[in-house]
Every structure is written in structure tokens, then in C-alpha cells.
Amino acid sequence: MLASVLNVTYLVGAVALVLGLRGMSSPDTARRGNLWAAAGIGIAIATSLIYPFEGAEHNNYGWIAGALILGSIFGWLAAMRVKMTAMPQMVSIFNGLGGACAVLLAVIELQQAGAATGAAQLSVLMLTLLIGGVAFSGSILAYLKLDGKVWDSQVTLPYHGAVNLVLLLATVGFGVYLTTTGNIPTGLLIGLLVLTLVYGFSFVAPIGGADMPVVISLLNSFTGLSAATAGIVYGNQIMLVGGILVGASGTILTILMCRAMNRSLLNVIIGNFGGGGAASGGADGDQVVKTVNPSDLAIQLFYAKSVVIIPGYGLAVAQAQKTCKELDDLLSANGVDVVYAIHPVAGRMPGHMNVLLAEADVPYPKLLDLDAANDTLAGADVVLIIGANDVVNPDAENDPASPLYGMPVLKAWTAKQTVVLKRSMSPGYAGVQNPLFFLENNKMLFGDAKASLQELVGEVKNL
Amino acid sequence: MDQLLSFINENLLLIYLLVFTVILGFEVISSIPTVLHTPLMSGANAISGIVIIGAIILLRTSSPTDYFTLSLGALGILLAMVNVVGGFAVTNRMLEMFKKKKSTK
Structure with a gap:
């Protein structure tokens, strides 16, 4: 009787997860959606705590309660303390922890597996170990990289692509071999675990900079998949449903991001944009850019009718979103129509710029997505491009030879005047020069995004 | 082939769940805007x-x-x-x- 009631509560939990994710489809319902999803997991955990088993039932509630309470405290503290700009590394480390749990499960079950364990069960456990392991160590390295603790060059070997391929084949081969033998000695199991973790590390090692969000999202889908395979092991449907939903979400975000950056997934995983060296790096000698000083720009902005701000990675790195909002307020108070054009991959992860601007109190109706932004950009008086580069490159539309060709971009050049706030003339991460900088109606304001914006704010206040 | 078929048949409901959750997941997630x-x-x-x-x-x-x-x-x-x-x-x-x-x- 109890079991049949609890099966229904598992079902309720699974439905809450799906409805919760559905709620995420609009900013108005997203918060409720998140609470629904949390309730779904809560119901599932409560159910699993009292679900009766046939045979031995030792419960060990002391151990479980201790772990649940400690985990909740650590998780809560981390979530309350993290800065919004540090969100990518936060997501990475949390993701790694989920992967670690899947790995621990697989290790324990495999270590206890005997002759009675079926081949299907063994294969699924092995899959959980491999996917969870890569998700775990990969996420940890991604965290270290995003947090600036490790640099790409420190962990990349020559011919890293080949090294990775060999490691992958070795890991999978070893896993398959152990599965077919049926009996797994602890020593070999540990060997496989180490190999898997090394591969996860090595998988993430050559990926850097603006490609990191793709990797986080991919690793997120791996963790989801490992939860789903673990669900098969325990014959638990809600684990399967939850895991698959996460897998689907991670996969879709990965695809969307690759598309927004005009890259194939393989290209992201294997390496940088064609080595980056061949393209025209640095300023071409015979082309000159015009610069503008902050006081002139302040006057121009103050008396403009419409201003579009295009924030990019540089703004996020300089943590200048609050200063940006300050400028916005000053201009809006003078009747200037200020909106933000957000490229899908602006910031340090997809949608990150929206969160950063929301934190700075920018109302979200002011944030335009790609299509709406391109309509507004045409004819705008001044476009401020802050720390963005490749996402406003006209070559994406005009030059079939450019690596950016075909990538959806913000057509800043259709405005009357563009101003680029940037530290130097160095190319963006695609490694190509941006012809926008040399256009007749573009001016440059060199300097750190935050410092430049502060100067602008000061000048506008003096008007 | 026979083995695979019999495996699928023995776990039919689980496989249905798997396939439909994948489809559901892709549908639900695709409708979520970039903002979020x-x-x-x-x-x-x-x-x-x-x-x-x-x-x-x-x-x-x-x-x-x-x-x-x-x-x-x-x-x-x-x-x-x-x-x-x-x-x-x-x-x-x-x-x-x-x-x-x-x-x-």
C-alpha cells in the first residue's frame, strides 16, 4: 500500500519538474517555474527516504540526514554569496558535484557487482561511470579556468587533439573490456576511474575563452545523462525523467550557442578558430581609426534622440554594468531613448548579460534580442559598443571569406553613428579584424570599459 | 538482432518513457527565450x-x-x-x- 502511494508521489514530482521547466519560458513565470522544479526534487527526495524495500532495509538515516543537512548548508551559503559575474564558474562547480555523485554511485555498485549482475546492468553502470566522470573532472577544470586559477596554456599539450582522441579510445576501450569480462577487480576499477577523470580534464583543457560556455552546457548535459543512466540502474523513473530533461536542455543550449558563434561543436572541442594566426591580426597599417574624447561623446549622447547600447564580454569582465546603468539613467532623465541590444552569446554564458543588467536594475523590456535590436539599430542616433567586437562585425554579412561569415550579428553599422569602447585595437576571440572600426561613421574610445564609462558619466553630469 | 529486440520488448515501457521524455525535453527547452x-x-x-x-x-x-x-x-x-x-x-x-x-x- 505504502509503495503504491509513493509511486504516485514520484509521479507528481516528475510532473512538477516538467511544469517547472515549462515555467522558464517567460520572465514572468520563471521564478514560479524554478520553485516548482525545486518542489519536484523535494518531493522525490522525501519519497525516496520512506519508500519501502523488499528484503534488507537498514535505512542508515543518521548518515543520510547528516549528508543532506551539510549539503544544504554548503549549497545555500555558496548560492547566497556568489557574485552574479561569477555565475559561469558557480554553475560549473555545482555541475561537477552532481557528476561526482553519479561517479560515486557507479563505483560503489561496480565494486559490489558479482557474477549475478547482468550484462545490461553492468553496461549501464559503466556508462554512468564514464559520463559522470568526464562531467566531474571536466567541470572542475572549467571552474578553475573560469575563476582564473588556471590558464589555457598551462594545461594544453602539443597535438592535444590527437592526445584527446587516444585517451578517449583508451578509456572507452578499457570500459568495454571490463564490462565484457563481467568480473571487475577493484584495482582495475580504480584504474578506469583515474583514466576517465584524466580524459575529462584533458577534454576541457584546450577549450578556452569565449568557448567555455559551450563546454559548461555540454558538461551539464553529461551530468544529466549520467543521472538518467543511474535512474535505469535503480529502476527509478523520476531520475530518468529529470536526467533526460537536463540532457535535452544542455544539448539544445550547446547547439544554440554554437550557432550563435558560427562554429560547429567539433570545431569548439578541437581547437581555436583556424589557429587564429593567419587572419589579419592587429591594425592594418594604412587604415586609420578616428577617436573621440569623453566630453565630446557625452554631449553627443546627451542630445541624441535614441541611443542603443551593445554590451559584450568586455563589459562583463570589467564589471561595468552598474556604471552603464548610471549612464543610462542620466540620459533617460534627459529624454533620450536608451535600449540595450543583446547578442545571444553576450557576456560569459548565454543570457548572462541579461542577468548582469537585471542585477544593475535595468528593466528587462529595455533589453532587445537580436531581431528586435536590428530593427532599432537602423536609424539610431548613437550606438555605444562596449567591450563587444565579433558580434558587430560587418564581415559576417559581407565577406564570404571571413570565418565569421553567416554568423548572426547586430548590425550596428546601420546606425547614424557608432562608438566603440575598447581597450585596444586587438581583434576579438575570432582573431579577425573588425572593419566596422574603420567605417566613416565610427569612432573609438580607448580604455577599460568601466573607466571610460565613469568618465562619460562624469562628463554628462557636468552638462 | 534477436537479443536487441527482446531487450527492447522486455523494457518497453521504460523505453517509451525515455523516448517521450527526450521529445518533451527538446520541445519545452526550445521555447525558452535567450533572456532566460x-x-x-x-x-x-x-x-x-x-x-x-x-x-x-x-x-x-x-x-x-x-x-x-x-x-x-x-x-x-x-x-x-x-x-x-x-x-x-x-x-x-x-x-x-x-x-x-x-x-x-
């Missing part, structure tokens, strides 16, 4: 902590003197719980900022 992709990522991330159920089941069925399983399993629960609680809490924090903006507008 960061909260989606951290929310989905929290859901992946559902693997904790497995760890709880494992711990409840293992012998009270099997300290290997108990300690590793408890570690698994702890880590997954950090993922779940931290993930949902941080997502809520982000979404609260979106909400506040709307009411003050």
Missing part, C-alpha cells in the same frame, strides 16, 4: 542533482557496518545536495532580480 538561458542553465543544473535519489536508495539498502559504501554514499548525497540546494537558490536569486525590475517599472 543563464537561469535555465543553473536551474537545469540543479535538476541534475536528482541523482541524489540513487545515493539515498543505495545508503538505505546497505549494511550498517559496510563503512566503504556508507561513507562514499554519504559523500555522494552531500555533493548532490549542494548541487540541488545551491542550484535552485542561485536560480531563484537571479530570477528575483528579473521580477523586481518589472514591478518597479
